[in-house]
Amino acid sequence: MKTRQVDIAIIGAGTAGLNASREAHRAGKSWVIIDPGPYGTTCARVGCMPSKLLIAAAERAHTIAGAAEFGIQVNDWKVDGPAVLKRVRSERDRFAGFVKETVESFDPENLIRARARFSGPNTLIVDAKDDTIEVKAKAIVIATGSSPWTPPQLEGVADDVLTSDEIFEMEDLPASMAVFGTGIIGVEIGQAFAQLGVAIEFFNPFEDIGRFSDPKVVAETHRSFDEQLTMHLKSDVSAVEKVDGGFRIEWTDRDGEAHTRTFEAILNATGRRANVSDLDLEKTGIPLNEHGLPISSPRTLQCGDAPIFIAGDVSGHRPLLHEASDEGRIAGANALRFPDVQAYIRKTTLEIAFTSPQMAIVGNRWADLDHDEVVSGEVSFANQGRSRVMGVNEGLVRLYATKQDCRLVGAEMFGPRMEHMAHLLAWAIQQNTTVPELIAMPVYHPVFEEGLRTGLRDLAKSLRIAGHCQPQDRGEGPGV
Ligand SMILES: Cc1cc2nc3c(=O)[nH]c(=O)nc-3n(C[C@H](O)[C@H](O)[C@H](O)COP(=O)(O)OP(=O)(O)OC[C@H]3O[C@@H](n4cnc5c(N)ncnc54)[C@H](O)[C@@H]3O)c2cc1C
Ligand SMILES: NC(=O)c1ccc[n+]([C@@H]2O[C@H](COP(=O)([O-])OP(=O)(O)OC[C@H]3O[C@@H](n4cnc5c(N)ncnc54)[C@H](O)[C@@H]3O)[C@@H](O)[C@H]2O)c1
Numbered sequence: 001m002k003t004r005q006v007d008i009a010i011i012g013a014g015t016a017g018l019n020a021s022r023e024a025h026r027a028g029k030s031w032v033i034i035d036p037g038p039y040g041t042t043c044a045r046v047g048c049m050p051s052k053l054l055i056a057a058a059e060r061a062h063t064i065a066g067a068a069e070f071g072i073q074v075n076d077w078k079v080d081g082p083a084v085l086k087r088v089r090s091e092r093d094r095f096a097g098f099v100k101e102t103v104e105s106f107d108p109e110n111l112i113r114a115r116a117r118f119s120g121p122n123t124l125i126v127d128a129k130d131d132t133i134e135v136k137a138k139a140i141v142i143a144t145g146s147s148p149w150t151p152p153q154l155e156g157v158a159d160d161v162l163t164s165d166e167i168f169e170m171e172d173l174p175a176s177m178a179v180f181g182t183g184i185i186g187v188e189i190g191q192a193f194a195q196l197g198v199a200i201e202f203f204n205p206f207e208d209i210g211r212f213s214d215p216k217v218v219a220e221t222h223r224s225f226d227e228q229l230t231m232h233l234k235s236d237v238s239a240v241e242k243v244d245g246g247f248r249i250e251w252t253d254r255d256g257e258a259h260t261r262t263f264e265a266i267l268n269a270t271g272r273r274a275n276v277s278d279l280d281l282e283k284t285g286i287p288l289n290e291h292g293l294p295i296s297s298p299r300t301l302q303c304g305d306a307p308i309f310i311a312g313d314v315s316g317h318r319p320l321l322h323e324a325s326d327e328g329r330i331a332g333a334n335a336l337r338f339p340d341v342q343a344y345i346r347k348t349t350l351e352i353a354f355t356s357p358q359m360a361i362v363g364n365r366w367a368d369l370d371h372d373e374v375v376s377g378e379v380s381f382a383n384q385g386r387s388r389v390m391g392v393n394e395g396l397v398r399l400y401a402t403k404q405d406c407r408l409v410g411a412e413m414f415g416p417r418m419e420h421m422a423h424l425l426a427w428a429i430q431q432n433t434t435v436p437e438l439i440a441m442p443v444y445h446p447v448f449e450e451g452l453r454t455g456l457r458d459l460a461k462s463l464r465i466a467g468h469c470q471p472q473d474r475g476e477g478p479g480v
Pocket of ligand 1: 013
């Protein structure tokens with residue numbers, strides 16, 4: 001067995017791991033990143049990018065399908081499934097290719113193409129192609145990401161069911177598909193397939209759609225998705241069987257009625273689990289929770305007081321791309337500083353689902369608020385001017401502010417172009433902006449953001465009624 005000694009060893013060459021390696025590289029320290037591949041990152045290879053490419057095609061189809069509303073007749077159009085999926089893959093390969101090239105151009109000293117497991121808090125065992133290597137490191141960063149999970153109902157057919165890892169490799173669109181799970185992956189991909197003409201039906205024993213928690217936003221999301229998609233929420237799937245031409249699914253709906261239907265394909269989108277099972281974490285002595293996952297501080301990313309840091313999806317803090325980048329940098333920087341670890345201030349949370357209408361959560365969710373301390377305001381997009389002009393007028397935005405100092409602290413947003421408005425609000429929350437300060441900002445006409453201003457005015461009204469804000473916080477004056 002060979003032995004290597006480095007300042008930092010990083011397990012996983014995804015977004016988080018690569019960002020950690022950049023910190024070590026910049027500091028001029030010795031480092032090694034260990035990953036068996038495939039390289040290119042989950043986001044670019046099988047996640048963010050191919051799903052957004054698919055959604056881009058679906059949006060084109062959806063626009064054409066709805067053109068008659070604007071007096072435009074489009075005849076003889078069709079979705080060319082193989083061409084749609086070919087573009088998804090070729091653009092995806094371009095994005096993932098840049099990352100792959102970067103990793104493959106690393107100095108051989110910095111990259112080991114194999115899996116790693118712990119043999120102690122400072123040592124890893126790596127079964128490389130030619131030899132087993134013991135890597136001794138002053139500090140170690142775990143950045144192993146997450147993988148799709150298989151629920152009991154799909155265990156018998158798991159090898160034939162698609163997950164987001166396989167779905168973009170399909171040569172053609174199926175005629176029909178059952179989607180298990182109505183989380184972000186399920187609704188983004190399922191709705192896109194539906195807009196491309198696939199007969200999609202969703203199954204979920206629970207009732208959630210996406211991540212909203214505000215009862216009013218939840219109700220509006222259910223109304224919209226029930227109208228455009230076939231959702232079997234609170235359904236009980238009793239059998240899934242492989243048959244000629246696909247899968248036969250038996251289920252009981254929420255009213256207790258039994259159904260059977262055959263689908264050409266199944267997408268399993270029932271959630272993802274941290275990749276820790278083959279890491280031999282018990283040899284590290286770090287604290288683990290009841291699921292065997294490392295307990296870490298979101299601000300230092302340190303696991304207990306060990307020289308071990310954790311970043312990206314595997315940390316379980318915020319499983320999103322920009323958070324994986326940030327966590328990689330924090331974990332990398334703290335691994336270099338160990339034992340003098342620094343607590344970093346995390347950015348305002350921002351989550352966006354690229355559905356139609358879009359879903360976004362900014363800052364605190366409704367469920368995380370202290371309702372004695374905050375008031376809410378809202379705006380419906382059902383009749384919002386620009387949304388009506390564009391024929392995308394539906395949705396509800398709920399905004400939350402503190403009674404004490406009139407500061408915006410969160411929003412749950414369902415409606416058109418929310419990806420942009422969510423950024424405005426996230427930046428405002430991070431800057432500690434008060435609601436009157438936000439209302440005093442310029443807004444053009446006619447734009448979607450006028451809806452946001454209406455919601456902020458409603459929030460200001462609630463603040464005035466609550467009556468705790470100081471006069472200077474209220475900033476009453478022209479334009480407010
Ligand atoms: C379908 C889909 C759509 C998404 N869309 C979005 C989106 O639009 N916006 C957004 O912000 N986020 C999105 N995400 C989430 C985003 O992709 C992830 O948060 C992000 O990619 C996580 O990066 P990571 O570095 O933690 O993991 P990864 O990029 O998965 O990297 C982990 C690496 O660890 C390696 N590894 C695992 N175990 C070991 C081991 N034992 N030894 C060595 N190496 C190991 C793996 O090979 C892998 O290369 C999406 C995810 C999916 C699945
Ligand atoms: N636009 C984005 O930023 C984006 C897009 C895709 C994914 N992501 C990230 O990926 C993460 C994982 O997404 P996800 O959708 O896989 O997970 P999720 O946890 O958000 O959703 C899982 C869904 O499966 C349902 N479910 C659980 N058990 C089930 C069962 N037995 N049968 C049917 N349904 C079942 C849950 O109720 C839920 O609706 C997200 O949390 C998000 O961070 C982000």
